[in-house]
Amino acid sequence: MLTQVMPQPQVVEDRDRAAIPPSDAEAESLPMAVQAKNVSMWYGAKRAVDNVTMDIPAKAVTAIIGPSGCGKSTFIRALNRMHELVPHTRVEGTVLLNGENLYSSDVDPAIVRRRVGMVFQKSNPFPTMSIGENVIVGLRLNGVRDRKFLNEHLEKSLRMAALWDEVKDDLHKSGTSLSGGQQQRLCIARALAVEPEVILMDEPCSALDPIATAKIEELIQDLKKHYTIVIVTHNMQQAGRVSDFTAFLYMGRLIEFGATTKIFTNPGQKQTEDYITGRFG
16 A cells, blocks of 8 residues: 555546556557667667557557656657757667557658657647648648648538637637647647557646646547547646556656556556655655
8 A cells, every 4th residue: 555645646446447447457459559679869879769669559548747857858859760850869769659660761751750649748839830720731742732632621520629610610720829728729729630640648738727728628538539639748637637648757768658547556567556646856
């Protein structure tokens, strides 16, 4: 039994049975969308991620937690090769997406980033584009020109991001005219428009108020029916609410991975318990 130093994160238990987070034993039988094997990452001479091996289940939410500077955001950038946009970075190890090595020499990084989408901490709609153009810009960059196809995907993506009803009459307006929470959902719609297999979310609610945060969390629960989601968060309560699995990173290393219910109520490592209960971090 954990000694409580801070309130335990609430693990949601009132979902329909199909959405109840699986146990560790059940997780072993789930298909894996992403498999990171012995992944290390450097910024220049500094190693930010140290030999992390992690299997991420398909169509589930995996939260990555840990103190600031532990490598959470760096690790997820290795999953879609986003780090390659930063000078003097390098990765060692293997990342498989549905069995395909994303670091093979014949794999285009741009295709990787389409298949593994990213939503950043700060909402970043393109300021010179309308709401509608913000959503379909990825499709245009991939050579799609058919107006009917673009319009269908525009509406579909905004509906999936729970934003269509709020903006359908204002698609011509700038994306930056929206509220902070709406802008973040617009960025989610933009990621969805190119039909990714995995969505990475790097602290997507850290700049949002509680109402906007609740909408994003509800959206995550809907999206996991169709996508594999990995969310980085400092918010223990949020990790407990939205995730099926949790990974705890510390100083670049994976300390523990398991079903969220187990990580938060009966962790296998003392470091995990100390972090969850607020003894450090």
